[in-house]
Amino acid sequence: MPNLPASHRLRTGRYAEPNRIYLLTTNTLHREPIFADFALGRLVVGQFRRAQNLGLANSLAWVVMPDHFHWLVELENCSLRRLMRETKSLITREVNHCRGRSGPLWQQGYHDRALRREEDLVKLARYVVANPLRAGLVEKLGDYPLWDAVWL
Structure with missing residues (x-):
């Protein structure tokens, strides 16, 4: 494995497992609230769907917040590194095109947490999609447009 900065590697001892x-x-870079713009947030959603349609990952739950996203996925025919690299790259290209901007959109790296099948995935999905409530962006989840979960 090349000697990359820690932000580009999985945690020590972790490997991406189909x-x-x-x-x-x-x-987002500098936590800029790019996705407060609903149309730009839909670009993120489009990339989640693309990954699923290509059989890279099965989206179980997600939420797009103004300055970040949470994505609960079952990895399929792809590595975590490829999934996140492609997703972030394609979102950046689309956002830059729509906003007439250039340059990076995301902080380097990403956070990943591997889950055991026994974990309560429905409970975790509810936690993920409730982010807008906890952030005070809406008073009820149905008022926030950028989330979904297969169980809810």
Whole structure:
């Protein structure tokens, strides 16, 4: 393995495993609230759907917040590194095109948490999609447009 900065490697001892469930989180550069713009947030959603349609990952739950996203996925025919690299890259290209901007959109790296099948995934999905409530962006979840979960 090349000697990359820690933000580009999985945690020590961790490897990306097909059919494993992961909670992925990444932040915009300088936590800029790019996705407060609903249309730009839909670009993120489009990339989640693209990954699923290509058989890279099965989206179980997600929420797009103004300055980050949480994505609960079952990894399929892809590595975590490839999934996140492609997703972030394609979102950046689309956002830059729509906003007439250039340059990076995301902080380097991402946070991943591998989950055991025994964990209460429905409870975790509810936690993920309730982020807008905890952040005070809405008073009820139905008022926030950028979330979904297969169980809810």
